[in-house]
Amino acid sequence: xxxxxxxxxxxxxxxxxxxxxxxxxxxxxxxxxxxxxxxxxxxxxxxxxxxxxxxxxxxxxxxxxxxxxxxxxxxxxxxxxxxxxxxxxxxxxxxxxxxxxxxxxxxxxxxxxxxxxxxxxxxxxxxxxxxxxxxxxxxxxxxxxxxxxxxxxxxxxxxxxxxxxxxxxxxxxxxxxxxxxxxxxxxxxxxxxxxxxxxxxxxxxxxxxxxxxxxxxxxxxxxxxxxxxxxxxxxxxxxxxxxx
Amino acid sequence: xxxxxxxxxxxxxxxxxxxxxxxxxxxxxxxxxxxxxxxxxxxxxxxxxxxxxxxxxxxxxxxxxxxxxxxxxxxxxxxxxxxxxxxxxxxxxxxxxxxxxxxxxxxxxxxxxxxxxxxxxxxxxxxxxxxxxxxxxxxxxxxxxxxxxxxxxxxxxxxxxxxxxxxxxxxxxxxxxxxxxxxxxxxxxxxxxxxxxxxxxxxxxxxxxxxxxxxxxxxxxxxxxxxxxxxxxx
Numbered sequence: 001x002x003x004x005x006x007x008x009x010x011x012x013x014x015x016x017x018x019x020x021x022x023x024x025x026x027x028x029x030x031x032x033x034x035x036x037x038x039x040x041x042x043x044x045x046x047x048x049x050x051x052x053x054x055x056x057x058x059x060x061x062x063x064x065x066x067x068x069x070x071x072x073x074x075x076x077x078x079x080x081x082x083x084x085x086x087x088x089x090x091x092x093x094x095x096x097x098x099x100x101x102x103x104x105x106x107x108x109x110x111x112x113x114x115x116x117x118x119x120x121x122x123x124x125x126x127x128x129x130x131x132x133x134x135x136x137x138x139x140x141x142x143x144x145x146x147x148x149x150x151x152x153x154x155x156x157x158x159x160x161x162x163x164x165x166x167x168x169x170x171x172x173x174x175x176x177x178x179x180x181x182x183x184x185x186x187x188x189x190x191x192x193x194x195x196x197x198x199x200x201x202x203x204x205x206x207x208x209x210x211x212x213x214x215x216x217x218x219x220x221x222x223x224x225x226x227x228x229x230x231x232x233x234x235x236x237x238x239x240x241x242x243x244x
Numbered sequence: 245x246x247x248x249x250x251x252x253x254x255x256x257x258x259x260x261x262x263x264x265x266x267x268x269x270x271x272x273x274x275x276x277x278x279x280x281x282x283x284x285x286x287x288x289x290x291x292x293x294x295x296x297x298x299x300x301x302x303x304x305x306x307x308x309x310x311x312x313x314x315x316x317x318x319x320x321x322x323x324x325x326x327x328x329x330x331x332x333x334x335x336x337x338x339x340x341x342x343x344x345x346x347x348x349x350x351x352x353x354x355x356x357x358x359x360x361x362x363x364x365x366x367x368x369x370x371x372x373x374x375x376x377x378x379x380x381x382x383x384x385x386x387x388x389x390x391x392x393x394x395x396x397x398x399x400x401x402x403x404x405x406x407x408x409x410x411x412x413x414x415x416x417x418x419x420x421x422x423x424x425x426x427x428x429x430x431x432x433x434x435x436x437x438x439x440x441x442x443x444x445x446x447x448x449x450x451x452x453x454x455x456x457x458x459x460x461x462x463x464x465x466x467x468x469x470x471x472x473x474x475x476x477x478x
Binding site: 093103 | 373374376377378379380381382383387391394395398476477478
């Protein structure tokens, strides 16, 4: 069923094999293997320092693996052009909210005529249309993160990475972000998100990758992960115990 | 004491009635230094940003050189440009020695490292904040340079102003390559040096007052603009 939504040149599935990342003599990602398919919202869960953010950056091409392989869609060239990423702390340029989005579209090679239209549409989707002309960096934290989401959305990516997108936000702003993620998912974009927030993982995840000390301890459908975790570490994490 | 106060009064008189000689010198000073700043900014801003973002062999040496050249002695720069432009020098055929153009070249040489070094610092700090986001958006190195220059524009005003301050205040370089020729290459600093040694304190003092007022005024204006812009754009 899901396969029907694939375009012939889709960058999915993603297959990661024996992925390793070493920095400063410390192994942060330790021989990880998994596959990600289209359609499911994947949440990478784990305690702080588990390597979640690094894993996301490796998949997105911001970091270069020390070992192993990351293959998109059986070897599609330039997969990063069909991806977008929202970071924990939104980075906005010193220009208007709208101009931040048109800038991203320009880099993506979107024609001038189309940029404004797409940027306005993306702003409207996250409820920021009335702030289109406001300087982006004076918006509140929650508004900036919604703007970051709109910027990613405007690019119409096949895969959207989100790295702890609500870690710095209050519950109201968190809810708006989660609602927007739900709509983006419904429109056919693959969601890959990290969080250390169990409640958020329960609300969003279709499947969970549980990461601990740079290793994948579990990769299972969300319902099974939360009801019957297969490892003591995951069980402890779900109970709310401190694990490290 | 009375000498000084008398000189002050005469100096203010010269300024008040816009003495032709005085105005001519001030106008040439501004023309030379502002042109030098424009030239140095065109080279120094992109150069500083490129060094900030680039990863190439010899980068550290270049950074040390740029920082070190911020303190270039103006007379040495003057001597160097003199050798280049003198009749026997490699650029002697251009016939630029003892013209305002030679003075622009000397001052631009003097302040390009200042603007480049300060720009490098500002842009490198910004790049640390922006790098992942911009790379995620697929930025090319060339585009990143101009994006960062534009995004740090309010901080870079300070870098350009530092260059202007240095150019308008230096005397050694313009003295050597300009020659302090009355009505042709005489600027505020060379005139102050000459008039003081001749004992014409009022003209020297008047020029000194104008020079300080100009530098203060330009910096104050830039500060106000920068503050307002930063409040507006964050």
